[in-house]
Amino acid sequence: MLNRHPHASVTALLLLTATALSGCGSGVPVAEAGLEISAPAEQRLIALTDLDQRVARVGYRLSAANAELCPAVRNSAGWLLHAASQYSPELRPWAETRFGLEGDLPGLLAVPEGSAADLAGLRRGDLLVSVNGAALARGVDRRAAVFEGVEINIRALDLALADGPIEVVYRRDGNDRTARITPQRACGYDVQLDPSDELNARADGKRLFITTAMAGFTATDDELALILGHELAHHVLGHRGWHEAETRGRQTQTVPALTETSGGAERQADRVGLYLAARAGFESSIGPAFWRRFGAFNWRVRYPQWGHPSAEARARALEQVQAEITARRASGEPLVP
Ligand SMILES: [Zn+2]
Structure with a gap:
């Protein structure tokens, strides 16, 4: 369950969890309830989306300001991405409407202030459709929620950013627009929010984890x-x-020696x-x-x-x-x- 893409949002994961638990819960099974999300569930999802955005915002600022001290660095756009295909089929239409998502195409869930994506004029809710002239894959509609499709798209974006400024086509309000993103040097560790009641945070050399x-x-x-x-x-x-x-x-990279x-x-x-x-x-x-x-x-x-x-x-x-x-x-x- 936790083996999601580091860029994936916890909101998507929670939607999966809600569906998985609906079979033994006392409430109406989500699959039979269609798109009627109860108010508390929707409020919980909005709260988690807020948490995703807070973690993305703070993680971005720490990563960008401390790039010279980090042994691993990368070119960053600063965004947090998610895709419709990460959501369960029952809740996917809801996610598509709320977040403007489509298939495996990466949508922007968080755009931290001052990040490269922000400076390029991108906003939360924009949908990325191509990078440097190459179309990102929309994928095929699947029954199950999967991360593989969007992961391939995110990797294509990361590799393009590694070479310097990129040009992306993004969809906003049904119109395709172009933006040029000049990436910023940042620490090369993803920040991941894990759904858990445990009060914990950890680091594994590649990522930082913090529980909800x-x-x-x-x-x-x-x-x-x-x-x-x-x-x-x-x-x-x-x-x-x-x-x-x-x-x-x-x-x-080699980092400055710190005080012993x-x-x-x-x-x-x-x-x-x-x-x-x-x-x-x-x-x-x-x-x-x-x-x-x-x-x-x-x-x-x-x-x-x-x-x-x-x-x-x-x-x-x-x-x-x-x-x-x-x-x-x-x-x-x-x-x-
Ligand atoms: Zn520690």
């Missing part, structure tokens, strides 16, 4: 940047393996992560208060475990890092951790 519960717990983009910044820091610090064979237009600090990998990731958030223009001073609030809410992080210091210890350490950041800013020193 964890993203939902963060009250602001600054708090979300604190969590995603910590995971990105594991990549910046080389804590995770990275496999070049699985690249999609990514390159490796004491403490384990998690404490280092907290320190570097706060810098990454500050460098991306997020308010990093919220770090200590966030960890105290999170510790009060979740007993699992209240005590040290699995190499992580307790929430209170992390809050105190972040107070020192924040003092460091404030001092560097005051003296005009670069914010390199």
